[in-house]
Amino acid sequence: GENVEQHPSTLSVQEGDSAVIKCTYSDSASNYFPWYKQELGKRPQLIIDIRSNVGEKKDQRIAVTLNKTAKHFSLHITETQPEDSAVYFCAASMGAAGNKLTFGGGTRVLVKP
Amino acid sequence: GAVVSQHPSWVICKSGTSVKIECRSLDFQATTMFWYRQFPKQSLMLMATSNEGSKATYEQGVEKDKFLINHASLTLSTLTVTSAHPEDSSFYICSATRGSTDTQYFGPGTRLTVL
Numbered sequence: 612g613e614n615v616e617q618h619p620s621t622l623s624v625q626e627g628d629s630a631v632i633k634c635t636y637s638d639s640a641s642n643y644f645p646w647y648k649q650e651l652g653k654r655p656q657l658i659i660d661i662r663s664n665v666g667e668k669k670d671q672r673i674a675v676t677l678n679k680t681a682k683h684f685s686l687h688i689t690e691t692q693p694e695d696s697a698v699y700f701c702a703a704s705m706g707a708a709g710n711k712l713t714f715g716g717g718t719r720v721l722v723k724p
Numbered sequence: 725g726a727v728v729s730q731h732p733s734w735v736i737c738k739s740g741t742s743v744k745i746e747c748r749s750l751d752f753q754a755t756t757m758f759w760y761r762q763f764p765k766q767s768l769m770l771m772a773t774s775n776e777g778s779k780a781t782y783e784q785g786v787e788k789d790k791f792l793i794n795h796a797s798l799t800l801s802t803l804t805v806t807s808a809h810p811e812d813s814s815f816y817i818c819s820a821t822r823g824s825t826d827t828q829y830f831g832p833g834t835r836l837t838v839l
Contacts, residue, residue, distance in 0.1 A: 612784075645827070654817060654830040655768065700767060710824055711758060714767045 613638040615703050617715030624691050625723055632718045634701035635683040641703040644684045645712070646675060648697045655700060659686070691722045725751050728820050730831035737808055738839055745803045745834045747818030753798035754820035758828065759791075762815040774801045808838040 614637040624630050636644075642663035647655035661668045661675045661684065668675050672691075677684040688695055698719050702712040727750040737743050747757055756775050760768040772793050774780040780793035792804040801820075805812055815835050819828040 652815075652833070652835075654832045656830075657827060660827070711770055711773055712768075712828065713770070716767050 613641055613703055613705065613713040615701060615713050615715040617701050617718055619718060620716060621719045621721070623721045623723060626691060626693060628691055630686075630688040630691050630695070630720055630722075632686045632699055632701070632720075633683060634685070634703075634715045635681075636703040636713075637682070638703070638705065639679075639682065640705045641713075643704040643710075644675070644677060645702050645704075646673075646686050647700045647702065647714075649700060649717075650697045658699075688720075691720075693722050693724050696720055696722045726822075726829045727751055728754075728818065728829045728831040730816075730818060730834050732834060733832060734835040734837075736837045736839065739809050740807055742804055742806045743808055743836060745805075745816055745818075745836075747801045747803070747820065747831050749799045749820040749829070752820075752822055754801075755798065755823055756821050757795055757801040758819045758821075759793060759801075759803050760817045760819070762817060762833075764815075768817060771803075805836065808836070810838045812836065813838045 617634045645660035648658045649655045672689045674687040698717045700717050701715040704710045704712050729748045731746045759771045762768045771786045772780040772782045774793050774795040776795050776798050782788045795801040817833040818831045821828045
């Protein structure tokens with residue numbers, strides 16, 4: 612089955628700096644890659660996603676890049692703010708968004724004021 | 725739109741008892757619902773995929789006789805943890821989707837503590 616590795620496990624940045632989280636996946640059949648933000652005790656919230664026919668997608672301060680050849684994708688957060696502090700998960704899915712997701716191990720991001 | 729609820733939000737039970745958790749799609753019909761388990765400071769691990777009117781598909785290592793899943797309607801799926809033990813204490817989260825091309829909408833989770 613699919614295996615998703617996520618790095619780093621923790622990330623501390625100064626407010627205003629950028630944060631980058633990287634994920635690799637094992638199954639070349641995966642073609643949908645969402646990113647979730649989860650605050651303590653809350654549900655995961657979809658923040659951005661990318662499909663395999665696109666190399667990059669941006670939404671305000673958040674961007675995701677995908678390299679299908681290398682089987683890795685990354686989340687970029689620019690101009691970080693304290694409210695960006697949370698745990699971020701990448702995931703991969705085969706077929707489509709509504710198919711089962713395999714999650715990475717998570718990255719705990721702390722934005723220091 | 726696309727709101728998913730779970731009930732209860734938390735539950736404490738004694739070892740050996742059974743606990744039922746409900747997952748509801750409030751404003752859409754969910755052809756597929758997923759059940760995840762999340763231990764403290766860990767990732768979400770898929771337990772099973774549930775399609776309305778059919779038997780759930782369990783992930784490897786998940787005991788189907790211990791974690792009973794029922795998806796009786798397009799808006800409701802239930803997870804019953806039978807003969808719960810302390811090691812079953814976890815955060816259980818469901819998600820629902822309108823179809824394979826739709827995104828997954830997550831419920832708020834249920835925190836289960838087994839004493």
